[in-house]
Amino acid sequence: MxxxxxxxxxxxxxxxxxxxxxxxxxxxxxxxxxxxxxxxxxxxxxxxxxxxxxxxxxxxxxxxxxxxxxxxxxxxxxxxxxxxxxxxxxxxxxxxRTPGGPRRRRSAGTVRPALQRMLDAITEAPAWICNGRYDVLATNHLARALYSPVLADPRRPANTARFVYLDPEAAETFFVDYDRVACDVAAKLRMEAGRNPHDEELIALVGELSTRSELFRRRWASQDVRLHRSGRKRLHHPVVGQLDLDVESMDLSAEPGLLLTVYTAPAGTPAADGLALLTSWAASQEQPATESQATS
Known part of the structure; x- marks a missing residue:
């Protein structure tokens, strides 16, 4: 495209x-x-x-x-x-009303240090920052653990839309409601295309997905659009199993185009127990790296 x-x-x-x-x-x-x-x-x-x-x-x-x-x-x-x-x-x-506007050049794949510190301060819930193209720009330790299947792709920044459409077998396992997620991802990308039609990275992403995924081509052709909303998301993590989590998404007013997403679970629920298990597993994954750095 x-x-x-x-x-x-x-x-x-x-x-x-x-x-x-x-x-x-x-x-x-x-x-x-x-x-x-x-x-x-x-x-x-x-x-x-x-x-x-x-x-x-x-x-x-x-x-x-x-x-x-x-x-x-x-x-x-x-x-x-x-x-x-x-x-x-x-x-x-x-x-x-502003035809032929300048194309947006490639943006940095990182966020301001203060935003990363904010994420790191959220210690009991997975939290991350993405843009309208679904690039995962920054995460806290729990988000890295939760989204480990998405982040397994070595390409950076990791991109949830690519995961959903270009690795459908893994995505269908991770997202319990895969069909709904696939619809929402295409619809939100369509929304972003109306907002930023000159974004070169968005144009390249839509072109890549259209070329490589028949499902995306069908979803894109529907012309459906969606807003980022709060709600419930069901995930199946490879280590801790199914997590039914509440998701809150909010625009970062100081950083137009960036979105903060936080997953939580009510106390005393299986999902809360799952997040506690995820916290322990994430700590165990980071511990060997810390010990290796200390002995080197």
Missing amino acids: AKIDLRTEIKEFLTSRRARITPERAGLPAYGGNRRVKGLRREEVALLAGVSVDYYVRMERGSLTGASDGVLDALASALQLDEAERDHLFHLARQS
Whole structure:
């Protein structure tokens, strides 16, 4: 993939969202028994959004340059977009207003020392920092232990999206809900593409995954988008077994584009016992290295 083309992104996103809504779902009469299009017609979307048919056709052909926030809100309502989809639409429109923007060059694969110290201070929960491309940029000791299958790839920074799609056998073992994780990863990468379409590393990653994974090509073509959310994740660690963990993800306001993720478990649960076992195992893995350094 040489580039992410904004006009194509806009066209395919709007077309896919229009196709999933029936007239009945939109509260419109379905005239005629043999509709030639899947979902709503363009003129029906225009009616619901309160714009002319010609104007909507221009938007769906990839031109959001002159669309005001009010028009975008009306279009989002007409297409019944959820929060992530609405944000994606606004990202695409924002990028359309500054066409041909500079590509982002390769960024460093590390974070500020203060952020690493913050992670190291979190001693009872796996915590790490990643970017919108799923590069794992920094971890604490428990995250290194928990994500050992992901970090087994010697390539740095390690990348969760590559693990999910290019090492599917290991990923299906590690992620108990693999299908959902695979959907979410592609959808969040699509969200990142709307936010940063000139990011060279993102373009290269999407190209690599598209070339090497049929599953990714299908997920990417769906045009689905997702926001990073808190929730529950089920992992199967090769040493401590299954862990059903609560995940909290939060943007780092001082470092735009970076995300802090922390996994926890309620006290007294099997998952909490599993994290305690993981802590012991992580300490045993680090101890030989410490002793080797002391004797050298």
